[in-house]
Every structure is written in structure tokens, then in C-alpha cells.
Amino acid sequence: QAKNGGRNRFSFVERQMDEALRLRKVVEDDLRKAIENDELVLHYQPQVEIDNYTVVAVEALVRWPHPVHGMIAPEKFITVAEERGLIIALGEWVLRRACTDAMRWPGVRIAINVSAIQFRHRDFVSDVMRIITDCGIDPTRVELELTESVVVKDADAAEEAMIELRAHGVRLALDDFGTGYSSLIYLRRFAFDKIKIDRSFLEAAETTGESAILIHSIVHLGRALGLTVTAEGVETHEQLEFLRALGCHELQGYLFSKPVTAEEIDVILAQPGTLEERATLVKKVAR
Ligand code: C2E
Ligand code: MG
Ligand code: MG
Ligand code: MG
Numbered sequence: 001q002a003k004n005g006g007r008n009r010f011s012f013v014e015r016q017m018d019e020a021l022r023l024r025k026v027v028e029d030d031l032r033k034a035i036e037n038d039e040l041v042l043h044y045q046p047q048v049e050i051d052n053y054t055v056v057a058v059e060a061l062v063r064w065p066h067p068v069h070g071m072i073a074p075e076k077f078i079t080v081a082e083e084r085g086l087i088i089a090l091g092e093w094v095l096r097r098a099c100t101d102a103m104r105w106p107g108v109r110i111a112i113n114v115s116a117i118q119f120r121h122r123d124f125v126s127d128v129m130r131i132i133t134d135c136g137i138d139p140t141r142v143e144l145e146l147t148e149s150v151v152v153k154d155a156d157a158a159e160e161a162m163i164e165l166r167a168h169g170v171r172l173a174l175d176d177f178g179t180g181y182s183s184l185i186y187l188r189r190f191a192f193d194k195i196k197i198d199r200s201f202l203e204a205a206e207t208t209g210e211s212a213i214l215i216h217s218i219v220h221l222g223r224a225l226g227l228t229v230t231a232e233g234v235e236t237h238e239q240l241e242f243l244r245a246l247g248c249h250e251l252q253g254y255l256f257s258k259p260v261t262a263e264e265i266d267v268i269l270a271q272p273g274t275l276e277e278r279a280t281l282v283k284k285v286a287r
Contacts, residue, residue: 026069027080035089040064042097043259046268047111047230047252050244055269057109057143059252060098061259062090082117091118092127099135099142101262105269109141111173116149120157125164132170139169143194146172148180151190159190166191173230178218187225195222196252199233212242219246 034040044058064072081087095112102110118124132139144165151158162172173194174187178201187195201215215231222229231243234253243251257268 023069023072023076024080026066027072027077028084030066031064031077031081031084031086031090034064034066035086035093038093040090040093041261042094042101043261044101044265045252045259046257046265047109047250048256050240050248050251053256054272055108056250057111058102058105058265059111059145059259060094060101060113062094062113078115082115087115087118088121091115092131095128095131096135099131099137102137102141103135104262104266108269109143109171110137111143111145113145113175114150116147116153119146119150119161120154125161128165128170129168132168140171143171143173145175145196147175148177148186151186152181155186155189162191173228178214184221187221187227192227194228194230194250196230196232197248199253202231202233202235202239202253215243216246219243219248223247 041063042060043063044060046055047057047059048054049056062074062078064077066072078087078090081090091114098110098112102108114124121127128142128144129139132142165172171193172191173196174190174192175196176198177195179198195218197215197218201211201218203211219229228249229247230250230252231239231248232252234240234243234251234255236255239253240251240255260268
């Protein structure tokens, strides 16, 4: 009985690995074509101000609706894109699509994830500025989300690119804060406008305990340095109230909305309302 269970578990793991390898092969074979043929799509997730639940930004999150394998999540293909030298093309596509869509949402910032390899590319700053000019978007509405890996390697070059982007008015957010390898000194050295507390801190979040202490410290650190503090992965009213009590500025998470299509963002922005109204609306449009 026990032996049998063990064997089943093993074959289950084997099947999972098989599946993962198959998907990886599909991604490797088809990703270049998907980028070239405009087959990727962007979903957008609102970031709301904690005081009045106004949508202040939407984050662009890339997805790949594969004709055979269904919707593929970014975590399944971003790494492959980096390994295969496709991340520059993919990143440019995302920037252009997101800035173009954002023209429909005046007054709302557009947050765009940037891979470390993409950021380190020699032409990154000029590519970003060219796309911003082409789209006619105000650069102060563009917020690039970088992870700590961007600044860990070749810090001098990263610093230079960041200063240049900020000089053009582009905003910089430090994504997944608290999960990387960088030391706190980076926060002072690099000119970020905002930090995003990683979702993993909130997952375990009760209003007491170690995660709560860490969230508390991050919020206070960010505020003390004059940065906007955004919490990602907010799913419950308890988390909301906890973050409010700490003085967190902005929230993003399923409590307000999952990532949705551009058309669904149009609908959300057309309905200013209370959290309850928004939550009800979100229930209707959630997929
Ligand atoms: P991220 O930038 O930290 O984005 C937040 C992720 O958390 C998204 O996953 C989002 O759907 C998810 N999320 C947001 N709120 C909640 C919540 O309340 N509960 C839960 N369980 N999850 C929540 P997604 O869309 O699968 O993206 C995963 C990661 O892929 C992103 O993490 C980002 O690092 C990367 N990524 C996405 N789009 C792009 C892109 O265009 N370029 C690059 N380079 N990376 C991207
Ligand atoms: Mg992000
Ligand atoms: Mg994040
Ligand atoms: Mg992440």
C-alpha cells in the first residue's frame, strides 16, 4: 500500500516534469513567431490609492494565448525569452503595446515590468524614450518596474541608465522588494520613486508574527526615504486594514481586481466608486 503510494507519487512527479519539459520545448519553438506575429497580449491590473481607492496606475502583465496549449503565464516564457535572446524584442513589444493602450487612460500611470537583461541592454534608455515619443505619452506617466537583480550586476551602468531615465521624467519602481539579494544601501544609492512589497510577505500575513513585522519595517523604511510604498497581492480586507494602519500608500491585488483586458480597464475607470462598488464590479468582470 505504502509502496504503491510512493510509486504513484513518483510517477506523478515524473508526469509533471514531462509536462514542464514539453511546454518548455513548445515555448522555445514558438515564442519568436508569437512575438513577430503579435500573438502576445497584455492584461492590466489596477493599483489603487489606499485613501480613496482611486486607480492611480495599471500594471501591464504579458500573457501568451497559445492556440494549442491555452493561456501561458509569463513565468513560463520570460526566462526562455532571456536565454534565447528574445527578451529585447519581447520587451520592446510590451513597452509599445502598453504605452499605446495607456493613451486611453489619461491621468493613470502605466507600470511596465523590465527584465534585468533588457535593462542592461546598451540601447535600453534610447529605445524606451523613442517608444514614449512615438506613442505621445507623457513620460511622467510611465513607471518601469525593476527587480533588485537589475542593480546587483554592474551597478555603475545601472545607476547611469536610471539617472538618465529619471531626467526624462520616467518613474522607477523596485518590484518584489525584500526577495532579492541587494542590501538596503541600494535604496539610498539608486533613484527609485517607489517600492513594491513582494506578495510573499502578505501571503503569510496576519496582523502579528514575523511577516507582519517585516511588512511594518518595509513600509516605514520606504516612507522615511520619501518613496511611495505599494503592496502587491492584497486579497483580503484584513490585509487592507493592516496596510492602512501602517501608512502604506498604494495597493494592488485580487481584492480590487485581477489582471484584466484593456477593455475591462476602460469599464473600471468609467466607474469611480467605493471599494464595495469596485469589488462588486470586479466580481462581474473577473475571469
Ligand atoms: P510581478 O511584476 O511581481 O507581478 C505581480 C504578479 O502577481 C502577477 O502575476 C499578478 O497577476 C500576480 N498578482 C497580483 N495580485 C495578486 C493577488 O492578489 N494574489 C495572487 N495570488 N497573485 C496576484 P503574473 O501576471 O503571472 O506575472 C508574474 C511575473 O512575470 C511578474 O511579477 C513579472 O515579474 C513577470 N512579468 C509579467 N509581465 C512581464 C513583462 O511584460 N515583462 C517582464 N520582463 N516580466 C513580466
Ligand atoms: Mg511588476
Ligand atoms: Mg512584484
Ligand atoms: Mg514577481
